[in-house]
Amino acid sequence: MPAPARPAAPSAKQQLTSKVATSFDHWRHLVAESFVPLGAQTADVDGFRGQMRSRVLDRMSIVEVTATSHEVHRTPALIAQVHERYFKLNLQLEGTGLLVQDNREAVLRPGDLAIYDTNRPYTLTFEEQARVMVVMFPCDALSLPTDYVGQLAAVRMQASGLSGIVGQFIRQLSEKLEVLNGPSGSRLAANALDLVSTMLHAEMDLTPDRMKPQALLAVSVREYIEANLSDPLLSPASIAAAHFISTRHLHNVFHESGTTVAGFIRSQRLDGVRRDLRDPLHAGKSVGAVAANWGFLDAAHFSRTFKDAFGVSPSDWRRGG
Numbered sequence: 001m002p003a004p005a006r007p008a009a010p011s012a013k014q015q016l017t018s019k020v021a022t023s024f025d026h027w028r029h030l031v032a033e034s035f036v037p038l039g040a041q042t043a044d045v046d047g048f049r050g051q052m053r054s055r056v057l058d059r060m061s062i063v064e065v066t067a068t069s070h071e072v073h074r075t076p077a078l079i080a081q082v083h084e085r086y087f088k089l090n091l092q093l094e095g096t097g098l099l100v101q102d103n104r105e106a107v108l109r110p111g112d113l114a115i116y117d118t119n120r121p122y123t124l125t126f127e128e129q130a131r132v133m134v135v136m137f138p139c140d141a142l143s144l145p146t147d148y149v150g151q152l153a154a155v156r157m158q159a160s161g162l163s164g165i166v167g168q169f170i171r172q173l174s175e176k177l178e179v180l181n182g183p184s185g186s187r188l189a190a191n192a193l194d195l196v197s198t199m200l201h202a203e204m205d206l207t208p209d210r211m212k213p214q215a216l217l218a219v220s221v222r223e224y225i226e227a228n229l230s231d232p233l234l235s236p237a238s239i240a241a242a243h244f245i246s247t248r249h250l251h252n253v254f255h256e257s258g259t260t261v262a263g264f265i266r267s268q269r270l271d272g273v274r275r276d277l278r279d280p281l282h283a284g285k286s287v288g289a290v291a292a293n294w295g296f297l298d299a300a301h302f303s304r305t306f307k308d309a310f311g312v313s314p315s316d317w318r319r320g321g
Contacts, residue, residue: 016178021050027070035061035086035136036118037078042070049129055177057189059271060137064093064174067130073123085119085139085258087149089196091170095130099123104154111159113167115200117150119258133174135192140259140267142197143222144204145215147256152203162199169195183279190275217243218253222264229269232295236261269294270309273302277318287314 021027024045031040050067092108099106101122106114139146157163240250272294276282288299296302306314
């Protein structure tokens with residue numbers, strides 16, 4: 001489903017956004033402004049009605065979509081337009097949806113969840129009016145190997161067990177979009193991703209004896225990095241040594257996930273700094289001190305990196321500019 005902002009570079013104020021389509025052409029325009037390019041069509045152009053409410057929380061975007069009968073699709077040509085790779089998690093709130101990806105089909109009814117990958121073609125069809133909550137986040141926001149999560153693409157997860165807990169949490173977020181901002185909103189975003197990771201672990205029944213060695217290594221490495229982000233000496237060499245592998249092997253592990261070791265470390269550190277700069281608990285610390293807590297010791301390099309990633313300086317971000 002479409003959404004009105006990019007989680008990789010959200011607006012500094014992270015305002016609640018609400019958009020109502022005045023026509024299906026307008027809806028196509030809204031789709032074109034989504035996180036990733038999507039096509040859209042409907043059999044009832046004149047009678048189409050659609051609206052979106054969305055909020056960007058750090059690297060995650062939450063959007064509630066309410067619309068009459070239509071279809072969205074992502075093709076190889078559209079995929080080629082954007083290099084970033086995201087997962088989308090849909091919670092069906094009203095009506096019925098049909099998600100198709102990787103030769104799998106999931107019929108989604110109220111309470112059902114399904115995940116899909118924006119880097120592979122998919123189609124999402126609603127034959128009647130429907131309301132859907134969509135959570136979108138970069139693939140590297142999860143410690144799970146991307147290809148293993150992809151095994152669950154277009155698999156219906158019913159509202160029971162952990163899936164039911166995650167679904168209820170997302171449903172509550174949809175009802176409170178207007179109050180999700182600031183440090184509390186960032187914490188909720190992190191909590192939501194943790195819940196999603198836990199659910200996906202359970203859905204795939206990921207245990208050491210069932211995971212392929214390379215996938216198990218990928219999980220271990222990412223968890224190690226996340227636990228040691230404050231160490232300025234964290235590097236591919238130190239990570240490889242901690243796992244008794246060569247740096248070449250380490251780089252291959254990340255290459256299979258479509259990212260790099262340095263890129264993953266940088267993105268995780270930047271996200272941590274960005275959260276802390278808006279957190280009242282760190283208001284008494286200088287920007288440099290906050291950055292140093294996440295392993296950035298060169299203030300000038302950090303400032304350039306932050307601005308390149310988010311479009312504003314660290315100081316402007318802290319001030320809410």
